[in-house]
Amino acid sequence: MTENRLLDLVDSRDFRTLFIDELGWGNPDQPDLAFDVDDETFTLTQVAGYKGLRIWHCAEIPPRKTQRLIDVIVGKDNHERLVIFSSEHKQEWRWPRRAQLGSANAKLLVHEYRVGDRTTQLTERLHAIELDFDEDLPLVVLLDKMRDAFDKEAETASVAAARLMGILYTELEAANVDDHDATLLLARLLFLLFGDDADMWKPAGLFEQYLREHTTPRTLHTDLHGLFEILDTPEHKRRHLADSPYAQFRYINGGLYADVLAIKKFSPKFRDTLIEACEFDWSIISPAVFGSMFQTVKSKEARRHGGEHYTTEENILKTIRPLFLDEYRDRLNRAWDDKAHLTKLHNDLGRARYMDPACGCGNFLVVAYRELRAIELEILRRRRDLDMVDAESKKVERAQLSLDVTGDIQVTLDHFYGIEIEEWPARIAETALLLVDHLANQQMAVEFGVAPDRLPIAIAPTIRHGNALHEDWESLLPASDDVIIFGNPPFNGGRTMSVNQKLDLNRVWGKGMSPNFDYVTGWYKKSLDYYGSYCGRWAFVSTNSICQGEPTADLWQPILNAGWRCRYAHRSFLWTTEATGGAAVHVSIIGFDKNSTPRPQLWTYAEGGKGRPTVVSVPGISPYLTPGPPVLVRSRRQPLSPVLAPTVFGSMANDGGHFFLDQDRYDSVQNDKVALEYIRHFIGARELMHDTVRWCIWMPNCDPSEVDSSPFLSEAIGNVRDYRMESKRVATQKLAATPHRFGEVRQPSTDYLAIPRHVGEHRRYFVATRFSSDVICGDANSLVPDPDGFLLGILSSSMFIAWMRAIGGRIKSDLRFSNTFTYNTFPMPAVTDRQRRSIIEAAAALVAAREAHPGISLAKLYDPVAMPEDLVEAHNFLDRLIEKLFGRSVLGTVEDRQEVLFRSYANLTGQETLL
Known part of the structure; x- marks a missing residue:
């Protein structure tokens, strides 16, 4: 079977042969359907089927509004369906997808095919649903295969789009166009390129036609200036002839084409690349492409200096789903058969406001808007379906029902706000939101046949160009219980912050600032100040340092004092970005609210933060992102437990x-x-x-x-x-x-315990060892006199490394020992003489197990997946002794141990009321 063979059958509209003989589908099992809509009769013939997914063909192409009504009626008895409307020269395929708008835009959901087109993506989609003749594929798997094909197309488009924008920017740099003008110009061109391909105006490809027929390499700069002036002028104020090349261009407004733009003469390559960009289908790009385009014009060094990290869509959804999307979806499911509750949910969507105070190129806002419009569309669609059920009971013709719901839209762009320090991404954010709004409206047209006309632009997001730590957030968006804040602020730590960034942090925190705060904590303090006594909810992607080590208590104390709780958290995981050469960092995502429901959710990652997470619902999440109460741990000069001797650095x-x-x-x-x-x-x-x-x-x-x-x-x-x-x-x-x-x-005069500064994240135990006083201990270790091995037993226990994992600072993901923090705060209970002797004996057995493997280093002995059995048994025996001291004979998991440890710490430090 060749690809041309498939497309030849499509061109001839021999869909039965295509699906049954070539793609392996089953025979039809339903008679023809006939519908009367607006005094016209439309007939649909089933051409094939597979496990309840039926493919229907209508041998004409009615208006989109009529198509949608036909599809809705067919869908009453055909939940999974593919409806093909065709004429001699054109076809429109309605794919059987119920994914959110986030999965694809309207052009993917209703695929237009021109007869004879051999550059189409249709063959990929057909191969995605091809079945082996002896294959018994579950329907859900078949639908997943289709979705994978769609996503692949969008990802490929994103890469191509980013490359084209990068070339255009490079040509502007070569022409000495300043950064402000280059930023504004590319934002305007992006809007036009997208509009050409996404049915934003008629005829499609109007901008491409203008470039090809009415510009030259020598006059392009003045030609674009003339076009931009027209786009900023209402039609009734324009002074040009009816046959002018500008006559068909619509008034855009919204400020995008209003600012003065000093366009200089371009190179011939700029025009060639711009025309090449017109040939690309901009309507299939994913929202993440805007971030990719941002990356193409900035060097890795510039990104590192600014602390910027470009968030993948997966990580954006990790942030906004548990913050608000999951709740809206759950409410939608519960209200599915109740119009009153659907209306209340819809009204609540309309009241909410969304702000990203470090918005970059707007990816968080874009994805949030897209997902919220998808939820709203489901609400409108479900209310319509319920109305149709009511109409049936009242003998009302379904074709007479009104499908115009454009006036019911409550999720609008003017509910979205951002702050961005650099102009280029701020412009991209504005443009991206306008384009995604158009995609959402296209999807509405697919579902209802009508959609709001957004030109000229009257409803737009508010993206402020400025430093978020300087800006007054209240002046951008007045605080209220309905404001939701989220984003991915810069990550710079103390050593990588610039002088100005340190001044920013001091400006925000004032006297309450810890010297160990990362730059991202400025956004936490601004959020606290912004909300004041209001509730709301907020979440940031942050370096995992904000819930590890000594600064944690200083950051979380004012958060807890203000009545906030941790609503959900993704524990430390390896950051992935859209950026080429992006920084390798470990991050956490933490969301806050002042509610008592729902129960907090906690995601934990295996494999050093690279694996798939597991999620649990817990009564509470501590500042160290462990299940439990909000106990705060602060460094101490002396050990909390009297059984621990003070440690010092080596010499x-x-x-x-x-x-x-x-x-x-x-x-x-x-x-x-x-x-x-x-x-x-x-x-x-x-x-x-x-x-x-x-x-x-x-x-x-x-x-x-x-x-x-x-x-x-x-x-x-x-x-x-x-x-x-x-x-x-x-x-x-x-x-x-x-x-x-x-x-x-600092060399002791007795046998001592040498304690390395770091230990690998995957080690099952903290690896310390004893030496005689004539072996000199360097300052890469800490040391403590340990003449009998008692402290070796304590530090070698699972309880101690569980404490380190819970509260300790890290280098990337490796555990870091701190004498004042992880050691001095270890909540070791008192021990009797008998218990002490037992631990000393167990430590001696541990040393014997190590020495039973001569010539093998501690690093190899403590390989997480290859520890010798006798060494593991020695540790297990020691663990049982230590865990009995904490009142528990068996603690099966790290989380169990950490719960006991925090309770012990709270009791020893007077924080019992939090338990």
Whole structure:
């Protein structure tokens, strides 16, 4: 079977042969249907079917309004259907889809086909629904295959659209068009390109025709200026002849074509690319393409500097579905057979207002608007169907029912607001929303045969160009209980923030600002100030740092004090963006409201944040995104539990590397007996985990005469002195007076526990180990005297790493040990002498299990998927002892342990009222 064979059958309207003989569908099982609509009779013939999905053919193409009415009537007895309206030269295929508007625009739902067209996407759609003759495919799988084909087409279109916009922008740069004018020009052209392909005016392709027939490379700049002036002028005020090339262009208004635009002469390539862009079908692009176009005109370095990350549609829906969409959908389902409740839901949709105060190119607003219009369309459609049921009971002809619901639309663009710091994405956001509004109206025309005419533009979104941390949100949109805020603010942390961004943060937070706040926290504070005593709801995509580590309590305390609760959260996951070379970051999505229902939902990701999440409904979500009450943990100078001894950092050399010896250097000093007296084994984090050998010069106290007698020591100490003297830090310069000593000496005189600063996210246990006092511990580790191994037992337990996972800061997704935060706050209960001895014995057994595998590093021993069985058993025995101390003999999951730990912490810190 060739593609031409399929299209030949389509052209000849031999649909029965096409579907039954070529695509493997079944024979028809229904007689012809005849309908009288507006004094005309229309006949539909079933040509094929498959498991209740029937394909009907009408050998004429009535107006869209009539088509929709016919489709509705057919649908009363044919829930899944494909209706083909055809004439000699044209066909319109109504696909059997009930997906939201978000899945495709109107042109995908009603596919127009011109007889003889061999560039069509129709063959892909036909292959999507092709069946093997012995295949018993479930209907739902068949429909999913069709949706996949549609999505693929839209994604391909997005890539092509982004490429074309990038070329146009590059040509403008080469012509020295300034950024403001380039931004405005491309936004205007985008609107025209889209309008040409999306039936925004008649005839279709009007702008392309104007470019080809009435412009030249030499005059394009003046030709476009003339066109833009016409688009900004009402028809009754225009002064041009009826045969002017401008005569058919409609008045656009809305401000898009109002500003003065200094267009300079373009290169011939600009016109060629613009015509190429006209040949592309802009009506099939997905909303995410606008973000892609934004990316094509900005470098990776510029994105990194601004902290910008371009959100995929999947991540947008993770944010807005649990914030409001799921609730609206649930209400729609519950009100399905109740017109009064449907009307109330519709009115509630009309009252809500939506704001993205870091809107970028508007993707959050675009997707939200699209989904809300889809819900509204279902409400209108269901009310119409209920009206038809009432009409049947009253013997009213269905064809007499009015389908004009354009006056009933309550979700409108003027309910959507944004703030964006850069002009280009702000313009794209405005344009994107106008275009998606047109797609939504097209879908309404498919369903009802009529749709509102949005030209000239009178209803538009409000996108403010400015710094959201400077702007007065109240002046943009007055606060109320009906305002919903969401978005993806910049992610920059303390080390990557610019000076101006730090000033922005100080301006917002004032005295309440933590020195460890990320830039994104400015949007949290602005939201708190904006809502005040109002309820509303809000959610942001944020770096996972806002619910990890020491800044968490400082950020969440004012949120909780203001009466907000965590409505839902996506725990840490790996960020994916639409941007080429986008930053690899781990993020969380957190939504807030002041309600008591619904129960909070918590999504947890496996595989380092890359896997599919699991979601659970929980009584509450803590600031650390664990199930439980809003307990806050704050760092301490001393351990909360009296059974824990204080930890310190290991000794810091501050030597420029001159105190350290690798194997070759160590071998070279074997004959220097004086030097050998001062060389010790050294343990940093890498040496601890990977069992590598390293030495250091250790002489906290020394005899100067001995140093002078060792050329090796003399050279090393001299190099350290020079390094410290040349430092720009005054404190380091002072250390040059004692060049034989480490810069900071903290070596204990007894056996100690070395605690690495980081541990991999996937480790089942925190890996610390004990050393004798003659092994020097570096500052990449913390250390604590542990003469008997008791603390090794505590830190090696599942309870301790569960505490780290719950509250600790992270490097990407790796767990970070903090002596003041994760260790000093560990809510370890008191222990009896007998319990202490049991833990010491269990720790000794743990060491024995490690030593039973000589030559294998701790990193390999603690491979998350390949730990030796005897080592696992040693840990299990230790866990049972530790968990008994917390009052539970068996804790099966990390979440179980974290619940017990937070309760213990709350009791020890006087936060029992939160439990």
